[in-house]
Amino acid sequence: MSPLQTNLSCGTSFDFDELQWVANIRRTIEADQLEDDSEISGCIFSVPKPLMSNHPDSYTPHQLSLGPYHYSRLELHEMDRYKLSAAKRCQKLLQGLKFQDLVEQLMKLEFKIRACYSKYLNINGQTLAWMMAIDASFLIEYLQVSALSDPEMLSKVPSGMSHLFDYFRRKSIHDAILRDIVMLENQIPLFILRKVLEFQLLSLESAEEMLYSMLRGSCKELSPFKTVESSSGVKVSDHAHLLDFLYNIIVPKVEESLEIPEEVKDDSKASQDNEESSVDSNYIKQPLIEIWKILLNQKIGPASFLNKLLKSAPCEVIIKLPWKTFLNLLGFGTVNQPNASSESQSFGSSFHQPLLVEEITIPSVSQLSKCGVRFVPTNGSISTINFDKKTCTLYLPRISLDVNSDVVLRNLVAYEASNSSGPMVFTRYTELMNGIIDSAEDAKMLREKGIILSHSTNDEEVANMWNGMSRSIRLTKVPFLDTVIQDVNNYHDGQFKVKVEMFMKLYVFGSWKFLTLVAAILLLLITSLQAFCSVYDCVRLFHFQ
Template identity: 85%
Template sequence: MPPLQTNLPFGTSFNFDELQWVTNIRRTIEADQLEDDSEISKCIFSVPKALMSTHPDCYTPQQISLGPYHHSRLELHEMDRYKLSAAKRSQKLLQSLKFQDLVEQLMKLESKIRACYSKYLNINGETLAWMMAIDASFLIEFLQVCALCDPKMLSKVPSGISYLFDYSRRESGYHAILRDMAMLENQIPLFMLRKVLEFQFPSLKSADDMLYSMLMGSCKELSPFKTVVSLSGVKVSHDAHLLDFLYNIIVPKVEESFEIPEEVKDDSKDTQDNEESSVDSSYIKPLLIEIWKLLSKLKVLNKLLKSAPFAVILKLPWTIFLNLLGFGTVKQPNTSSESEIVCSSFDQPPSVEEITIPSVSQLSKCGVRFVPTNGSISTINFDKQTCTFYLPKISLDVNSDVVLRNLVAYEASNLSGPMVFTRYTELMNGIIDSDEDAKKLREKGIILSHLRNDEEVANIWNGMSRSIRLTKVPFLDKVIEDVNKYHDGLFKVKVGKFMKMYVFGSWKLLTLVAATLLLIITSLQAFCSVYDCVRLFHLK
C-alpha cells in the first residue's frame, strides 16, 4: 500500500473513507506478499507532460481502458459489455472454479499490483481486483486473436472468440484497440495475465507458452520492425507489461549496444593521421596570422579598414584563399587552451538541438548510398570507404505513430541510462525533412509504407516530440559524426557554405560596395566630360 500522497493540487479534496482506509492499511501490513514488494519496481507510468502536450491523442486511449488510470472515463465505458462477455467466456475455462475465486486470488496480490503503478490508486482492494480480472480476461482474449497470425495457435484458441477474429480484422476497431493496447498509461502487469492463465491451463508451462505466443503475436502486429528478436527461453514474468515486452524485442540490450564499436576503437588511428596531416597547417596558419597582424598595423590600412566596404574588399579574397586551403576563417588567437575550445562529441550528452545531419536528398546528391538491413537499431552504420548508409527496415502503418511515441515515453520514464530508441527517432527526424526524403527511403526499401502518401511518412518523423532529457548513445552518435564529417568535408559543400555565409549572407553590403563603385565611376565620367582629363593630366 503506497503512501496517501495523491499528487493533487493543494486544497483539492476528494471523498475520503476512513474505515476503508484503515481496512486497506491493516490488510497491507498483514499481507504475506509485503516482503516481496521491495523487489517490484514501478513500471506503469504517466506520460511526461512535455510529451503529452505535443500530441495528447497518441497517449490517451480512444476505444478501451485497461487498468485504473483511465477507468473513470465515461466515453470508454461502451466497451464494458465486451469486457463482461470476455469475462463470462473466461469463467467457462476456469476448470470448475468461479470467477469470484479468481478475484479472491487477485485480491491477495493487491500490494504487488499497486506497486507497479507510479500514481496512487484511490481504489479499494476489491474494486481493483475485479477491475484487473475483467480487463485481463478481455486482454487475453484479444491477444489470442493477435496470436492467430501463427498457424500453430489456431487449434488452441477457444471457439468463442472466432467471431472476433473474422470481424475485427476487417474493421478499424481492431486497429483502434491495438493502438490503445500500446499506450503507456493503458497497461496492466503481465503477472496478472499469467495468473488468469494459470486457472485456465493444467500446468504452468502451458500457461507460460500460451502467454509468450500471444505476446509475440501482438508484438508482430505492433512492432514497426518486422524482424524482431526472439525471447524464447526468457521468462515472460520478467517483463513488466506488453509495452515493456515490445520494447525489449526491438531495442538492443544495453550491454550490446553501448560497447564501443570497432570503428570507434580504431578512431584513435584516424586521429593520429589527422594530427600528422595537420602538422603542416599548424605552421602555415600562425604565419598567416602574423602577416595579417603586421598589415593591420599600417596606418593606411587602418583607415581603409574602418570603412565596411573596403574591409569586405580586402578580406573577401583573403577568406576565399584560406577556405580553399582548408584553414577556415582566420581569427584572432584566443588565450584559452585548445582543450577548452575543441571538444569531442562524446564529452557532453547531445540533445535534439545538437543533432545536425544532412537530409536524405542532400546525402544522395553527395554520392551516399542507402542500404536496408534486416536487423534492429544496432545495425545502423555508415561506411566511410564505400559511402554507404545502412539503416534497418521499418514498416509504418496507421498504428506506427502511437507505437513510436509511447515507446519513447516509456523509455524516458523507465530507463535511467541512454535512450537508444529516442536517439533513433531523432536520427530519422534529422535525415527526413520532406516527403521527397521519405520517398527516397521508400524506394530503397528502408521504409515500408502502408500509409496513403509519403507526406504522412515524413509527418510521423517530423512530428516526433523532443526528448525530455539529454542522452548520448555512442554507436548512434558515431554514425551521426561520421556522416557529418563526410558531408562537410566535400569541396562543393565547403564552397556552397562559404557562398551562403560570405556572399549571399552579405548581399546588402556587396550591393552598397557595387553602388559606391558605380557612383565613383559615374562621377569620374562626369568630371572627365566637363574637364579634358587627357590634357589636364598630360595623358597620351
C-alpha cells in the same frame, strides 16, 4: 517505490477520505508480502507532459480502457459489454472455480498491483481487483485473436471465440483496439495475465508458455521491424507489460554511457566552431593579403595610384573616422562575425550549433544522395544501422509503416523516456530518421530503396510523421548511433562542392547586410573621388607622372 509510498503519492487533487486512508495504511503495514513488494517499482507511467501536449491523440485511448488510468471515462464504457462477455467465458474455463475466486486471489496482490502504477490510484482494493480480472480476461482473448496468424496458437484458441474473430478482425475495429492496447497509460501488469491463465490451465509453466506465445504473435503484428531481436531464454516474468515486451524485442541492449552536460557540450562545440571558422577564414584572407602586397610593391599602374591615394590626407581622414561606432549605431556591430546557424545548419558539422533536443543535425537523404551516399536496407532492427566509409553506404533497417505505426512509435518513445535511465536508443533512432527525412522527396527515396515499406500512407504523410515524431525529454548519447551520425557528417562536409556551398552561405549570403553596407560606402567614396577630381587636377595634386 514501496506500496506505502505508492498509496501516499498523489500527482493530482482528489477527495480525501480519512477512514479509507487509515484503512489503507493499516492493511499496507500489516501485509505479509510487504517485504517482497517493497522492491517493486512503478512500470506503468503517465505520459510525460511535453509528449502529451505535442500529440495527445497518440497517447489517449479512443475505444478501450485497460487498467485504472482511464476507467472513469464514460465514452470508453461501450466496450464494457465485450469485457463482461470475456469474463463470463473466462469463468467457464476456471476448472470448476468461480470468477469470484479469481478476484479474491487478485485482492491478495493489491499492493503489488498498486506498486506497478506510478500515479496514485484513488480506488479501493476490491474495485481494483475486479477491474484487473475483467480487463485481463478481455485482453487475453484479444491477444489470442490477434495472434491467430501464428500457427502455434491455432490449436490453443477456445472454440467459443469464433464471434470474436469475426468482430475483432474487421480492419477498422482491429486497428483501433490495437492502437489502444499499445498505449503507455493503457497497460496492465503481465503477472495478472499469467495468474488468470494459471487459473484456467492449472499450471504455471503452461500459463507462462501460452502467454509468451500470445505476446510474441501480437508483437509481430505491432512491431514496425518485421525481424525482431532474438528472445531465446526470455520469460514473461522478465517483462512488466505488453509495451515493455514489445520494446525489449525491438531495442538492442546497449551499455550505458556517461552523458555530457549540455553546458559543457555547448562550450566545447562553440570553441570548436570558432577555431574551425578562424581556420577557414585564414585560408581565404591569406592569399588576398599576399596578392595585395605584390601589387603595392609595383611602381606603376593602378596599384601605385591606389597606394598614393590611400596615403593622401583626405583618405587618412576617412580611414580614421569612428567606423565601429557608426556600425554599432546602424545595428551592424557583429558583422565581422556573421551568424548563419539557421541557414547553414544542414551544411556540415563545422558550422553546426549545439545539438537541439528536438532534432539532431545531419544532412537529408536528398543531400546525401547528391554527395554519393548509398542507402541499403537490412533485415534487422536498430542494431544493424551502420555507415561504411569505404563504400559510402548507409545501412538502415527496413521499417513497415501502417495506420498504427505513428501511435506505436510514439508510445515506445514515451515508455523509453519514462523508464530508461541509460541511453535512449529508440528515441535516438527516431531522431536520426527525423534528421534525414525533411520532405516527401526524402521519404520517397527511402521507399524506393526498400527501407520504408508504407502500405497505407503516402510519402507526404510519412515525412510529416517522422518530422513530428521526436520531442526528446533529455539529451542522451548512444555510442553506435552517434558514431554513424558523426561519420555521415564528416563524409558530407568533406565534399568540395559542400565546402563551396558552406562558404557562400556563411560569408556571402550570411553577411549580406555587411556587404550591402560596404558596397554603399565604396560607391559613396568613388562618387566623392570623382567629384573631387572634377574640381581639382588629381594628376597635378598627387604628383603623378
